[in-house]
Amino acid sequence: MYRKILVPIDGSSTSARGLDEAIKLAKGQKATLVILHVIDEMVAMYGADMVPVYIDKIFESLRKVGKATVAKAMARVRATGVKANAVLVEKVGGPVADVIVAQAKKQRADLIVIGTHGRRGVTRLVMGSDAEGVVRRSPVPVLLVRSREQARRR
């Protein structure tokens, strides 16, 4: 039913929940996962005028953390025998939801699986994006998986 599943991750336990569901789903259908991590350089830009000398170092460290996050996720997927590719995207500003939706199109994914922290009002996703932003713009169905801590509380 699904051949290519896009899984945005950020290294949190919430995103791990999404990844685990995606692995389970992919296993039975021989689907391929596309692990997506977005490096938001805006985080570093906020302090850029104060410490111009360090900005490259900050970017470098963000990239390093991003690569490690993806590598960890890839190892988790490979251990289950499911096929996966990794995509690392760098962006400055703008909603993460836009990057997720753009990648879904670019990678020709037919499903997005993503972990959520359910809060009152908006349902937050990994990487600070919101569920609504992704679902509203996504060309494909979106499977939203609630983090365990949040799920227990109810």
Next chain:
Amino acid sequence: MFKRILIPTDGSPTANKAVKAGIELAKVLGARVTGYYAVEPIETSIYGEGYMFSSPSRARLENHAKAVGRRHLAKMARLARAAGVRFDSVCAKAQTPYDGIVDTARRKFCDAIVMGSHGRRGIAAMVMGSVTNKVLAKSRIPVLVFR
């Protein structure tokens, strides 16, 4: 993977899309499907100030809503049978559709919800329905959203 999938419907085109895809997914996974239709309480105030329904007409409206729900669920049952998917359904009164969806999922021990992103409610809810949003906020099981 998923063993029992709840598919709520309000008969809208988006819901129909979710119904088809949900049944297909259930077939692939070997899961069973529970169809759900929420019969909302009839509000008197929305029909004009000071006007009250007599209880016979209220009952008639509710019966009508139930009949509509049963028709949508019967359609879903036919699709499920054609796909060889085990199916049961709930057509019940709920204070709000999202309460009904989340409660029914819990009562029926469903482990996933498959639904459309927006249904029959007004322009404001066209982009992403309020029902869907509230289900996302309240549900502890995964929700698969179709547009």
